Amino acid sequence: MNKLLTFFVLIFISISCKTEGGKNNHVLPTSTGNTNKILVVIKGVDWEGRIGDEIRTTFGEHQVGLPQPETLLSVSQIDPVGYKGFIRNAKAVLIVREGEQEKITVEKNKYAQPQILVYATAKDKEGIVNLIRNRGKEILQLFKDEDVKFIQRIFNKEKLDESKFKTIKDLGVTITIPERYNLVEDTGEFLWLRQHLKSGIARGDGSNNILVYSYPLEDEAKVADNITNMRDVIGEKYIPGSKEGMYMITEQAYTPFTYDAEIDGKKAFETRGKWEVKNDFMAGPFINYTIVDKEHNRVIVFEGFTYAPSVNKRDFIFELEAIGKSLTIK
Template sequence: MNKLIVLFALIFISISCKTEGGKSNYVLPTSTGNTNKILVVMKGNDWEGKIGDEIRTVFGEHQVGLPQPETLLSVSQIDPVGYKGFVRNSKAVLIIREGEQEKIAVEKNKYASPQILVYATAKGKDGLVNLIRNRGKEIIQLFKDEDIKFAQNIFKKEKIDETKFKTIKNLGISLTIPKRFNLVEDNGEFLWLRQHLKSGIARGDGTNNILVYSYPLEDESKVADNITTMRDVIGEKYIPGSKEGMYMITEQAYTPFTYDAEIDGKKTYETRGKWEVKNDFMAGPFINYSIIDKENNRVLVFEGFTYAPSVNKRDFVFELEAIAKSLKIN
């Protein structure tokens, strides 16, 4: 009788561990790989040929606003026969394959978690070249969106209590900011937080900085044109250099790029460029989000800027982007 009870218990456990789709409901391994990096699964001959050239061209485009040339995403390749075992646990994978119908398909958390697999399918090699050329930006955005979520989930685990900042409370917003950011200034209208870059997803010497403030919305059609002017006003007022007469300004030799974006469902202008300190040699990249908040008749600004001499800065700016995109208006 005892043996029968044990047998029935084992059968019950086995059945209960099945999902409705018939797959085992087990815990997936943790994915491997860093943000802004993808693994491309395709044949070596194709990687060295026209398809690989097109992938390197599209994915190798330089990120706007960085002092040193850095690609949008870092790409590595593996042959399909080698895509097995622990290699399949890679966090971001682009799988190139031939088929009768051109399509892009997405599968998440198949072999590990978090994980995104993007399948790019087209007819023949020329079809694959055209697919990457015409829809490469779409593929890149799929990977970047997942990277943003990945970073934000990490930040949530080490989230600072932003309600202790007067400016955050007065502006009526919330942000997912890691605890490693320290307060520089908080006067109720302007918030400045700073992280020393010796910890976090991206590491190095220097600092990552967050600025949060708002100003009245007077003419929505002029907001985009006034972004650099407004940040220069803020820089002179709040971001001093090492000596009198020195303060942060938009680098005059480099024109920032502004794009349409959206944060918390609101029209937003994303601006990427370079900052410098007037009459000094300090400089670096910045990313600015100017949010049109019509309900409160204001422009809400989140800006991040990085100072990290002599090292690549793409991943530092990416962290600031992930924090900015967590912003919610309460």
């Protein structure tokens, strides 16, 4: 009887250690690698040739709105024969290979967690070049979206208690902000939080700043065109410089870029540009999400801006992007 019981227990354990697809349900190691960085698995000769050129062109495009040129993603390469052992624990991997069918496929948490593997497959080298050229932006977005989720998961574990902010409560929104942000101003109509960049995902001198406010929706067709003007009004009213007559404005020598977006299932606009302090030398990049809340006849604005002189700022702004995309309207 004991032998029979042992037999059934072993069978149960064996079945329990399988997941869908027959993979072992063992604990995966923690992935390695930072946000906005990917590892490309491709033969060295192809990396130095047209395929590598196309990958570098696509992922090496400069992020708009930054004072210094910085690429959308940082890319490194490894030969397929070297893609083994702990190297396979990389968080974001693009695997380029030849196959019968041209396609892009995604696999998550195969060797580590969190992890995204994107396979770019085509029949020959020319096909791979065309695939990267035609669908490279799609591949890039897959990696960016996973990085946003990665940061948001971290911030969920160290979330600031937003119930203590009058503006958040009065606007009826919720947003995942890490607890290292400190209050600057909270009027009930306007919220300003600041993080000194000494710890966290974004590190360096200076600060990351978050603004949340709203204004009445008058003409939906003019919302996008009014973004710059509205942020200048807010800057003059709430964000002073070191002396009288100084306040934050949109940098006049740089035209911001505005894109269609979606926040919490609602129509929105993403604007990237540069801010400066009028009559002063302070400046930096900003990212702005302007959300059309038709149900409440208003526009809700989340803005993040960075002041970090003499250092790269891509990752600082990306952290603010992840926070902004967590905003929901109750």
